[in-house]
Amino acid sequence: MKAKAKSSRKASVVRKLGIVGGLGSLAGGDLFYKLVKSRAVLEDQGRYHFLFEQHPFKDVLLPLDQGASMTSRKFYVYQVCKSFEDGGFDAVMLPCFASHTFRAEIEEELGIPVLDMMAALTRHVSHTVPPQAMLGVIASDFVRHCGLFERHFGKDFQIVYPDADAQAGLMEAMYGLNGIKDGHLEGVPLEAVYRACLSLQARGATVILPGMTELSLVCADLQRRGITVLDINEIYADFATLDQQPRRPPFKLGIVGGVGPAATVDFMAKVVANTPAGKDQDHIKMVVEQNPQIPDRTANLLRDETDPTMAMYATCKRLESAGANAIAIPCNTAHAFVERIQAHLRVPIVNMLGETVAWIARTYGSGKVIGLLATSGTVQSQVYHQAACHAGLQVLTPGVDYQAMVMDAIYGPRGIKAGFTQGLCKEQLLLAAEHLCELGAGVLILGCTELPLVLAHCEAFDINGHTVALVDPTMILALKCVALAQRHGPVGARLARDEANAVS
Structure with a gap:
């Protein structure tokens, strides 16, 4: 089901919202309807693109009793949310209180936010309900047992639930045969919900909070009977149209x-x-x-x-x-x-090469001569020479015979790519390294990622009386990536791109 509107009044950045259906089909449809007719959407219809996605969910008919398993529900929610992410959507709406007990787990695995229905409800209550008021909660046994409402409202408000008989009637009215979840919005199911609300009022509740999205289906009827009950689908729809702070998933x-x-x-x-x-x-x-x-x-x-x-x-x-x-x-x-x-x-x-040369320039200054131990392909491509030139550094490469030794140490039958890290391959590398030292190199770049498996990153390495620094580009690359991860935040994506491209 799609709703996509165009407006010629003004150009706006399109906001694409996906709605997870299937966890409560009628309640999800009700949310979609209230989202489409919300004031923000009607005033700027060209800005919003909604997609209501509902797939078969095998446990949809199981009542949310205290011991209900969430495993299938978690996997279903993740799959639908991931399809929204892959489709380029900006955020996901999840109209299911039971699913909001694991919302953060799902969001952690996504690159887009799953809009927090409890945050929407908390925001609304903070603006409309006096502090220290007593809140009644109509929720499933599962949500009630999980303490979802205590975590969000327990600090500032008193919370009460229906008594045992009213709660049992409520569960039957919602999830039983011919219940509200199946579309029976009048008669016995409605009366059971009404009695549960009266039970809460008798215990001192001044406002009834929804802990079942199906409550929105009968909310208007309850309000006409004088029950002060909140419509979560209307509240969630209004919340979704607010300008949300972009979520930065972990690096x-x-x-x-x-x-x-x-x-x-x-x-x-x-x-x-x-x-x-x-x-x-x-x-x-x-x-x-x-x-x-x-x-x-x-x-x-x-x-x-x-x-x-x-x-x-x-x-x-x-x-x-x-x-x-x-x-x-x-x-x-x-x-x-x-x-x-x-x-x-x-x-x-x-760029590992640019980072390595920049690190050498910072650490040893521009006066050091660099020796390069690398494959003949790297040497011939001149990529290290170009990076060094930008930093004002000089690069030396081995003579023909010594370069042949480096290649054999890497690719030979007793070379590093064949699984060897001692013996002939190490001897060949040390000979080539000594040759570069004799040419005047004070710093040696281990310019093939196999070489650090034999010679380690070292500030002062002795080769037959020559003291030289061994620089491991793999280590420098790792340090740069760690630094990028640490700086990842609200502006982290821009910083990561700017810094990484600066040495490309």
Whole structure:
């Protein structure tokens, strides 16, 4: 069911709201009707786009008794909310009090807000009900047992519920055969709800709060009988049209993995190790596509073999679709392809090479000569040379024979990509490193993400009498990603994009 209106009076930013149906079909339909006829929507119909989405939900007929299981309901709500997110909606409305006991859990897994019905009710009560008034609550056994209303109103108001007999009659009137949930809005069901309201008034309640969205279906009838009961669907509809503060979901780091596989795991370990966290939940969300089938970057740059650009771009788009706020590619050579990909993404790729050179300039100044240990593809692409040039730094690369040693240490039968971290591969790297030191390098970039598996990030490393700093770009990338996550907030998305692009 869709309602999409156009207005020629003024141009407004369209607000797309999804409504989760199926948890109480009639109550959900009533909310949709009250949303469409709300004053804000009627005054600016061109601004609003609503979608009422209802799918089969197998537990819809089960009464919400005290021990009701929420598992199927949670999964159903998440699936519908996720479809709204994927459809580009701005927010979701969830007209079900039982579902609001786990609303925050659902919202935590989404990139868009699930509008808080209890916040809408709290806001309305704070503006219309005198402090310290006694509030009566008409709610299911489940919602009543969960203490939902105590958490939101218990501090400022007294709360009472119907007595045991009235509560039993209320549950039957709502969920029983021929009850209000099935569309029987008069006769015995209405009288049972009326008696429950009278029970609350007898206990001193001056206002009746709804804890069942179905109460909105008979709210007008109860009000005509003199019951001061609030219409939650009307309140929720008005709340949804307010300008809401945009929700910033937790920072999520996307990782293009598999280039190579061990280097990806090494990078993730460095992110975890450098995240200030007191418990599991303080760590950074990461979504990783471990895709070893991305064509070899060096083979393309040196021998014009299969271009990896398409595979890298597709992987980045999947990470983007998964909600990544920034993308890390723990592969130096892959950065030769980043510039052509970045322009077609909505989220920034954190440029490991630029970050590394900037870190060296800050730490050691512009006078240090940099030696580069990297694949021949990275060397030939000149990506490190270009980044260093912008920072006013000089880069040295190994001579032909020593560069061949570096390549064999990485790709050879006893190389790092074959699973070796000791023996011949390490000896070859140390010889190439000593060669660069003899050429005048004071800082060595471990410019292939496999190299830190053999030589660690170190401020002062001795190679046959030469003291040199070893810089691990994977570590620098991890530190940058942690910093971006820490700064993620109301302006975090802009800061992340600006900072990541500044070194692209």
